[in-house]
Amino acid sequence: MTKLIIIIILAVTGLVFGPVLAGNKGYVLIALGTHTIEMTAVVFGFLVLLGILSIWLTEWLLKRTINATRSARELISGRRRRQSRKFTRSGLLALMSGEWANAEKLMTKGAKGSALPVINYLGAAEAAQAQQQVDRRDHYLQLAHKKQGDNPLAVSLTQARLQIQQGQKEQALATLSTIQKEHPDNPHAVMLLKDLYLQLEDWANLLDLITPLKQSKRLTADELASLELTAHQGYFSQLSSHQGAKGLATHWEGLSRKLKQEPALVTSYVKQMLALGEDEAMQPLVIKTLRKQIVPELLAMVTELKGDAESLLLEAKHWLKGQSENPLLLSVLGQLSLRAGRIEDAKTYLEKSLRISPSAEAHAALAEVFAQNQQPQEAFKQYRQSLALATPATKAI
Structure with a gap:
């Protein structure tokens, strides 16, 4: 705008002083080595003005061209972003619906033009694993690592979780060990380690994890x-x-x-x-x-x-207070009485226990009572009932 005003001022000046200069044309000499160019001052002024106008016009055309190119690029980029958002939304819905193949396809398509492609690759990794395509899952995880930006932890945590789900315990442990070194207090990593230690039956490390788990406040x-x-x-x-x-x-x-x-x-x-x-x-x-x-x-x-059976029996009798109908306690008292040689007491306790709730142990002990009382038929009957309770019933094929 400023340049245009200057040009207009120069043009007006030329129109005002042009006639004056026409009466006194002046003289301009330009020497370039052995060559010289001669012209009147009026012609030189018009040439200068023409040059300025040409520069301004060229600059204006360049700006318009650049702006048009930028607009076209933004239009194309905007269309790509819109398509990416559309694919990503559809892919997430497919992922939540369990349509794994479709979800993988849509999430990878949505990665092109996405402002945050790491989300797409993580979603695609989830879908690939659900189809037992571990190699493809790892490929998407590698792409996610490359596009992770300022949040590498999210990718590593997802990788560890998928490895645990896939039963890749050693790989998951290596991934989580790396995370722990860099983010020792991350609650999600602590929960994943808890799941992994349970799978590995690594009880010692799980016990060491109890305090971090309390601090994570993820469990009641x-x-x-x-x-x-x-x-x-x-x-x-x-x-x-x-x-x-x-x-x-x-x-x-x-x-x-x-x-x-x-x-x-x-x-x-x-x-x-x-x-x-x-x-x-x-x-x-x-x-x-x-x-x-x-x-x-x-x-x-x-x-x-x-x-000593007598000492144990005496102690166990104290436990009967409030537990006189407890079949297990009665069975224990019967077995201890049998060990102590108190056959009739054993019979009384065991029969009462069996009336409340049959058990293999009580039947076996009562069989021993009958055997010691020289009642083989009753003893055999109790042994059979004990065996029937101890052995799970099987259906004939």
């Missing part, structure tokens, strides 16, 4: 308690196999007082120790726990204790 208090209990129970089993009673006892002593009072955990610990022949060491813990609460699984283990 009940879920955390259940998970910790499961981890300890699994760890007991591993310790029993690899470190024996000493390893089990050491781990047990290191537990908090609260955990040591957890009935299910006590039961699991006692079970493993009894399997290792540590019944004498377990008897005080079993009795202490059952005095506070009748835990069925733990109560059933009382008959496995090899302590």
Whole structure:
């Protein structure tokens, strides 16, 4: 605009002073080496004005051409973006509908022209895995890594999750280990590690993960308690196999007082120790726990204790308070009475237990009672009933 005003001023000046200059034409000499150009001042002025107009016109045409090109490029780019958004929306809907092949096709199409192609490639990876096309999934994940921009964590987390779902435990562990080094407090990574450790039955590492899981606030208090209990129970089993009673006892002593009072955990610990022949060491813990609460699984283990039958029987009778109709307790009392040589008491307890709820153990113990009373037919009958309860029924083919 400024240039145009200057040109108009020059043109007006020429029109005003042109006639004056016409009477006094002046003289302009331009020398270029051995060549010279001569002209009047008026002609020189018009040439200068013409040159300025030519430059302005050229600049104007160039700007119009550039603007037209930019507009065309933006139009094409805008059309591509609109198509990309359309493909992406349709692909996400197909992904949510379980139309895996269509979702993969649409998400890859939508990646072209997308402002955030990483989303498309991650969606395509999900769809490919759902079709068991692991190679294609990995290809899309590689493309997502290249397009991840400022958020590489999202791609790595998705990769780890897909690897876990596919059962690629070692690969998932490597991916999550890398994430943990760079983002140790990421709650989603912690939850994925929890799922992976459960699959691997890596109870030691799962126990170490309990505190980060609490901090993540992704699980309820009940879920955390259940998970910790499961981890300890699994760890007991591993310790029993690899470190024996000493390893089990050491781990047990290191537990908090609260955990040591957890009935299910006590039961699991006692079970493993009894399997290792540590019944004498377990008897005080079993009795202490059952005095506070009748835990069925733990109560059933009382008959496995090899302590004095009379002492155990006397202790078990105290548990009858409020539990006089408990068939399991009555069965245990019957079996302990049998061990102590109190045959009639055993018969009374066992028959009452069976009237309330039949069990293989009570029938077997009662069979022994009849055998000692020289009643073979009754003993045989009880053995058969015990066997029938102990053996799952099978259908004839």
